[in-house]
Amino acid sequence: MWDMKKLVKASPQGLMMMALQGYLWILLLIFCTLRYSGTMSVDMEQSQNSLAATSNSRVKRGWVWNQFFVVEEYTGTEPLYVGKIHSDSDEGDSSIKYTISGEGAGTIFIIDELTGDIHATERLDREQKTFYTLRAQARDRQTNRLLEPESEFIIKVQDINDSEPKFLQAPYIGSIPELSPIGTSVMQVTASDADDPSYGSSARVVYSVLDREKHFTVDSKTGVIRTAVANLDRETQDRYEVVIQAMDMAGQMGGLSGSTTVTIVITDVNDNPPRFPQKMYQFSIEESAPVGTIIGRVKAEDWDQGENTDMTYQIKDEEDLGIFKVTTDGNTQEAIITIQKPLDFEAKNIHTVVVEALNKFVDPRFVDLGTFRDQTIIMVTVEDVDEPPEFQPPWNTMEVQEDIHVGSVIGVITALDPDAANLPVRYAIDRKTDQERIFDIDAKTGALTIGKALDRETAGWHNLTVLAMEADNELKVSRATLSIRILDVNDNPPELATPYEAAVCEDAIPGQIIQLRFIPRGWALTVRSRPFTSFPFWWWIAVLRH
Structure with missing residues (x-):
């Protein structure tokens, strides 16, 4: 035993x-x-x-x-x-x-x-x-x-207390929206102690925040991290490194401890309105710029992130409605100002436009922070361009009788320089459109005269290209097409186009009708009689000019 x-x-x-x-x-x-x-x-x-x-x-x-x-x-x-x-x-x-x-x-x-x-x-x-x-x-x-x-x-x-608490899931990364209320849960951390939990407090862990952190707290029993302030602002600080300590022996003196660093990312909310860096922008554009030309780009700044920075632009006020257009570049969030109607330096050389930027997605929780929009002034200066003369008034048709004398004035062409009305203008005819030089034009006055006799039967219409150019810069030239219609006068007697033969019986009764058809130049003459069977006799018919 x-x-x-x-x-x-x-x-x-x-x-x-x-x-x-x-x-x-x-x-x-x-x-x-x-x-x-x-x-x-x-x-x-x-x-x-x-x-x-x-x-x-x-x-x-x-x-x-x-x-x-x-x-x-x-x-x-x-x-x-x-x-x-x-x-x-x-x-x-x-x-x-x-x-x-x-x-x-x-x-x-x-x-x-x-x-x-x-x-x-x-x-x-x-x-x-x-x-x-x-x-x-x-x-x-x-x-x-x-x-x-x-x-x-x-x-x-x-067991003895020889194992310190360990955070087995490190690194810890959590996030929370900015401006969250006090006490908002961020995340939970957990430490494990390998000591025997059935003896004493060797494995009893409590949590605390180190480094005098004032923005966050941790529940000593559960390890849940919460916000300690309500004014966390991502634009001021977008992340925090919080050191969490876990101590065994229920936090009593002599206990062992372990720690981990928790990264807390502050996520964005739409709490900032768009703001233009400048209250006025100045651009210049030539008056000859075509419709659709981009004058310039402006951009309002928004300190938020992601879709909270999405904005649209609109013209809030414009002196001359409809001349300019503003669109939003979806990639850069810029306002693109373009020309919507032709510009004219001589009519107006400075335009003022008020452009407004506003957020697309406004969070109703923060509307009390102010209006989520801003305005700026766009001043557009129109630059003068050396333009060719302009015909005054625009015209394209004239009429003249065919029997007008050579040298007669049939009209006066007028063109003005839009840049300076008193500057001299020179005139000319594009001879490719008047190779026979039937018409002439005075280079200084623009008087259009007859250079050669007209004949409506030869040409009833004449299409000329008239040139108007600056006297000191012939490269600045304007062109106008002038159609001249030649009016007919009775200047041609009737005539036979070809010789004609007619036959009539010898026993024709006096006064018998012989069919005739007279026409002016190019007309035909026809002589007919009833059929007969005897030998024909030849008659000659002459057309006398009167």
Whole structure:
């Protein structure tokens, strides 16, 4: 029968360590249950039917799991005493040899063959292995015969606070909209402590914020991070690095701690209106610029981000409505000012336009911050362009009789220089349109005269190209097409186009009608009579001019 005596006689260093870690109460609990001062006897036998205990007799019981405790991280120089196994058949004559087998037997744990004392020879770590299962044997030293059945027992590694809390999910990155109310949840952090949570407060973790952070707080129990102020402004600071500490021992002095850095990104809300950097912009454009020409671009600034910066532009006020147009460049968020109607320096050389910028997406939560729009003045200066003369008034048709005398004036062409009305203008006819020089024009006055006799029957229309150019710059030239219609006069007698023959019977009655058809130049003459059968007679008919 076994008599296992567990003697927890830790070295002074071990007792001091256990006292410092708060675990002495466990050992005291064990000692309070001892039947004898400093010893505990446990008798085991195969019978599991009875249990009795006296001070002078053996305790009979079935197989029992017996636990031995050894404190982890022992740093002494001598092997650490764990406990003692003993058989009640041992009479102290050294005839019994005690041995152990199982996890760590002979390496981590050794036993004194004579006394049954068990020692730990290595530094143990509960976080790596919490207990060891072994078997004890009592043998006859001479015959090596088992004197007792094997007894299985457990050596449990007793925890000390040797593991600091660790944040296993770092790095932590959270976000929150700017201007969020106080107490708004940002995110949660969690630290894990590898110590034994069933003993004391070694694994009880509390959280706190380091570095005197005033913008955020952390719940000491849950690790939930919340805002501590309501005026977080992304435009002032768009991220914060918050150091969160986790301390075990419920935050008591002597506890171990770990920390992590939490990056909190402040996301944007539409709390800023568009603003033009300038109250006035000046542009210039030549008066000859075609419709659709871009005069310039302006852009209102918005300190927000993303779609909160999207804006549209519109013309709020314009002196001359419809001359200019403003559109929005969706990529650059710029206002594009273009010409919508032709410009005229001589009519007006300065235009003023008021352009307004406004946000597309206004957040109703922030309308009390002000109007989300802004205005600026666009001043457009129209530059003069050296323009060719302009015909006054525009015309394209004239009429003249064909019998007009050579040298007669049939009209006066007038053109003015729009840049300066008094500047001289020279006139000419494009001779490609009047190769026979039927018409002439006075270079200074623009008087159009007849150069050759006209004949309507030869040409009823004449199309001329008249040129008007600056006297000192013939490259500035204007062209106008003039159509001259020749009016007919009665200047041609009738005539036969070809000779004609007619036959009439000799017995024709006087006064008999002979069919005739007279036409002017190019007309035909026809003479007919009734059919007859006698020989023909030839008649000649002459057309007299009157």
